Structure formats: C-alpha cells, structure tokens
Amino acid sequence: MVRCIRVPKKDGESVRSRLVAADRLDLDSKIRAEDGFLLIPIIGDSFEDFEIIDRDLEVQVHKILDYTKVVKVPDDLREYLPSSFDVVGDVAMIKVPDELKHFKKEIGEALIEVNKNIRVVFHDYGVKGDFRIRDLEKIAGTGTSETVHREFGVNLYTDPSKVYFNPRLSSERARISRLVKDGETIIDMFAGVAPFGTVIGKLANPKVIYSIDLNPAAEHFAKLNAQKNRIKCIVPMTGDSSKLIYDLPMADRIIMNLPQIADRFLGFAMDRMKHGATAHMYKIIEREAFPSFCDALTEEMASKGHKIAIHSSELKTYSPTMSVYSMDVEKL
Numbered sequence: 001m002v003r004c005i006r007v008p009k010k011d012g013e014s015v016r017s018r019l020v021a022a023d024r025l026d027l028d029s030k031i032r033a034e035d036g037f038l039l040i041p042i043i044g045d046s047f048e049d050f051e052i053i054d055r056d057l058e059v060q061v062h063k064i065l066d067y068t069k070v071v072k073v074p075d076d077l078r079e080y081l082p083s084s085f086d087v088v089g090d091v092a093m094i095k096v097p098d099e100l101k102h103f104k105k106e107i108g109e110a111l112i113e114v115n116k117n118i119r120v121v122f123h124d125y126g127v128k129g130d131f132r133i134r135d136l137e138k139i140a141g142t143g144t145s146e147t148v149h150r151e152f153g154v155n156l157y158t159d160p161s162k163v164y165f166n167p168r169l170s171s172e173r174a175r176i177s178r179l180v181k182d183g184e185t186i187i188d189m190f191a192g193v194a195p196f197g198t199v200i201g202k203l204a205n206p207k208v209i210y211s212i213d214l215n216p217a218a219e220h221f222a223k224l225n226a227q228k229n230r231i232k233c234i235v236p237m238t239g240d241s242s243k244l245i246y247d248l249p250m251a252d253r254i255i256m257n258l259p260q261i262a263d264r265f266l267g268f269a270m271d272r273m274k275h276g277a278t279a280h281m282y283k284i285i286e287r288e289a290f291p292s293f294c295d296a297l298t299e300e301m302a303s304k305g306h307k308i309a310i311h312s313s314e315l316k317t318y319s320p321t322m323s324v325y326s327m328d329v330e331k332l
Contacts, residue, residue: 001054001055001056002026002029002041002054002055002056002057003026003041003042003044003045003052003053003054004032004039004040004041004042004052004053004054004055004057005039005040005042005046005047005048005050005051005052005053006037006038006039006050006051006052006053007037007038007039007040007050008036008037008038009033009036009037009038012031012038012040015040015048015050016031016040018048019040019042019047022047023043024042024043024044024047025040025041025042025043026041026042026043027060028041028059028060029041029057029058029059029060030057030058030059030060031057032055032057032058039053039055039057041057065114065115066114067107067110067111067113067114067115068081068110069114070110070113070114071103071106071107071109071110072103072106072110073100073103073106073107077099077100077103080097080099080100081100081107082094082095082096082097082107085111086124086167086168087115087117087118087167088147088149088158088160088165088167089147089148089149089150089158090117090118090119090120090147091118091119091120091121091122091145091147091160092108092111092112092115092118092120092121092122093121093122093123093124093134093136093160094107094108094111094121094122094123094124095123095124095125095126096123096139104123104137104139105139105140107121107139107140108121108122108123108139108140108141109121109140111140112140112141118141119141119142119143119147120138120140120141120142120143120144120145121138121139121140121141122134122136122137122138122139122145122160122161123136123137123138123139124136125137127164130214131163131164131214131215131217131218132164132192132215132258133160133161133162133163133164133215134160134161136160136161144159144161145159145160145161145162146158146159146162147159149165149167151167151170151173151174151199152170152173152174152199152202152203153202154198154199154202154203154229155225155228155229156193156195156198156225157193157221157224157225157228158192158193158195158221159217159221162215162217163192163193163213163215163217163218163221164190164192164193164213164215164218165192165193165195166192166195166257168316169195169257170199172280172315172326173195173196173199173200174199174203176196176200176253176255176280177199177200177202177203177204178203178204179253179278180200180204180205180206180253181252182204182205182206183205183206183207184204184206184207184252184253185206185207185208185249185250185251185252185253186200186206186208186209186210186251186252186253186254186255187209187210187212187241187245187248187251187253187254187255187269187272188209188210188211188212188254188255188257189212189241189242189245189254189255189256189258189265189268189269190212190213190241190255190256190257190258190262191211191212191213191218191222191236191255192213192215192218192221192222192257193218193221193222193225194209194211194218194221194222194225194226194234194236195225196211196255196257197209197211197222197225197226197231197234198222198225198226198229198231198234201226201229201231201233201234202229202231206233207233208233208235208249209233209234209235210235210237210248211234211235211236211237212237212238212239212241212244212245213236213237213238213241214238214239214240215238216238218236218238219236219237219238222234222236223236241265241268242265242268245268245269245271245272246268246271246272248272250272250273250274250277251269251272251273251274251277252273252274252277252278253277253278253279253280254269254272254273254277254278254279254280255279255280256269256279256280256281256282257280257282258282259282259283259284259324260284262281262282262283263281263283263293263297266279266281266297266301266329267300267301267304267306270301270304270306270308270331273331274331275331275332276330276331276332277330277331278328278329278330278331279328279329279331280326280327280328280329281327281328281329282315282324282325282326282327283324283325283327284318284322284323284324284325285322285323285325286321286322287314287321287322287323288321290312290323290325294310294312294327297310297329298310306331307331307332308329308330308331308332309329309330309332310327310328310329310330311327311328311329311330312325312326312327312328313325313326314326
C-alpha cells in the first residue's frame with residue numbers, strides 16, 4: 001500500500017509542483033485518477049490539508065538517460081567514456097577515445113538504448129577539409145547519416161557526412177533572427193545547409209538571404225530546406241564567398257560562421273556592408289588572447305578604411321584554455 005493525498009483533478013499539477021519543491025513526491029509510484037480526483041503518492045504521513053488515502057499504485061519505472069549506466073565496458077575503462085556527444089536529428093556522433101576503440105559498438109548500442117530518439121550512432125573522427133565535413137564511422141543503429149534536425153519550428157535537412165552543420169548554434173540562430181529588421185539584405189558567407197538562413201527566413205522577414213558555401217552539396221540542402229520550410233527569400237550559391245560577395249548587393253547583415261579563420265574574411269565582408277550593418281562572426285581562441293585579438297582586429301579594419309565596434313560574448317568552452325566567442329561586429 002502507498003500513502004496518497006486525494007486532490008481534485010483541476011488542482012493536480014499545482015499540487016504536484018508543490019510536492020516536488022518540498023521533496024515530498026513519491027517518485028516510485030504512479031499517480032492514479034479516481035472519481036474525478038487524483039491520488040498522488042507522497043513521502044511522509046500528510047501534506048497540507050489534503051485527505052490521506054492508502055492505495056495499491058502501479059510502480060513508476062524510471063528511464064535511464066545516461067548511457068554510461070548501461071554500457072558494457074570493463075570497469076577499469078569507464079573513466080574514459082565520453083561525457084558528451086552531438087545529436088543531429090536522429091543521428092548521434094560521439095568521439096570515442098583510443099582506450100575504448102574496441103568497444104565502439106557497445107557504446108553506440110548503449111546510446112540508442114537510453115535515447116529512443118536516436119536511430120543511428122557514428123564514431124566522429126572530426127571535421128576535415130575545406131568543406132568542413134565530419135569523418136564518420138557507423139558503429140550502431142540503422143540507415144545513413146542523412147536526417148532532419150528540428151529547432152524553433154524549423155526542419156533542417158542535412159547529412160553530417162556530406163555537409164557542415166553545427167547543432168549547437170540553435171540559440172545563436174534564434175538570437176540573430178530576432179535582430180533582423182523587415183526588408184534586410186543578408187549574406188551568409190559560410191552557409192553550409194543554410195540553417196541560419198532557414199531559421200531567419202522562418203522567424204523574420206528579410207528581403208533576401210544569400211547563402212554561400214564552397215561545397216556543392218550544401219547548395220542542394222539549402223534549396224531543400226528553403227523548399228520544405230516554404231521560404232522564398234533564400235538564394236543558395238556555390239563558390240568562394242570572398243569573390244562572390246562582390247557581385248551581391250550591399251548587405252545589412254553578414255553571417256560568418258567559420259570560427260577557426262572567419263576573421264581572415266572580415267575585410268571582404270566590410271567592403272560589402274552598409275554603414276550601421278553588422279557582421280556576426282564566431283571565433284575559437286585562447287581566452288587570455290581574446291581582448292588583444294579584438295584590439296588587433298579593430299586596428300586591421302581601420303587600416304583598410306573601416307571603423308568598427310565589436311560586441312562580444314563567450315558562447316561556450318572549447319578546451320580548458322579556449323572558448324568559442326560570438327562577435328557582433330558593427331560597421332560605423
């Protein structure tokens with residue numbers, strides 16, 4: 001028998017929340033509906049002024065969400081299990097250290113076991129080449145790496161083995177879309193499958209978004225994303241953005257998601273930006289070096305005839321000493 005309180009259905013959620021806040025909700029038993037009331041299992045003998053009832057309730061089965069709890073690897077190797085992995089749509093990508101290279105299959109199967117939304121798991125050898133494509137090895141699950149990633153009501157069609165896509169910038173894409181004013185001309189210099197353009201085109205009302213990438217496969221997915229999300233303002237282009245940009249109209253906003261070397265292209269972007277326009281640039285750099293990097297970049301742009309103001313924030317940690325920074329570079 002389980003001790004419960006008898007709560008009117010209309011009050012069920014608020015009472016449950018108060019029980020959770022007080023650490024008094026019995027999480028090992030299921031809540032039951034009975035005659036217009038909810039029988040909510042509690043820890044202790046009473047809660048507030050609710051009627052107390054003892055009932056046989058179903059056992060609440062707890063889902064294991066941490067793959068490290070179920071993966072079958074030797075105990076002396078558990079310390080090497082990766083604590084994070086990327087998920088794009090229903091595709092998971094994980095970097096398996098050398099110490100666990102003989103247990104890649106077990107790691108992949110454990111990820112699928114505890115994450116029902118994951119269809120297939122790949123070992124990620126890293127992003128390589130000019131096209132920034134992930135080198136992937138399938139270790140568990142079914143199907144290919146082509147998938148649909150969903151964020152903010154937008155469906156993004158992609159294939160991490162063919163085109164660049166970073167699922168960890170969803171908040172940045174939403175942030176920038178909120179900054180876009182009606183009728184803007186936007187250029188995305190390193191667009192990949194056009195996630196920035198697709199989210200902006202769905203959530204804002206720009207005039208046109210030129211999505212440029214060196215990889216021909218990116219143009220295919222950019223067109224697909226525009227079509228599937230019914231966005232007409234995206235113009236996908238294949239080629240070198242530092243050259244193509246000079247054939248495009250002056251921009252109100254330029255996106256530069258190439259965090260290793262985007263700053264090398266800032267001069268090209270500034271040449272094609274209106275006064276008052278903003279370039280959204282990302283940079284991976286040592287935290288101690290970032291302030292001097294901003295100063296040097298300001299001086300470099302001044303030598304090219306461009307006065308700028310940099311508004312930055314630290315997005316995430318990249319390594320013990322490095323971070324990824326978001327830089328809104330305004331042309332004054």
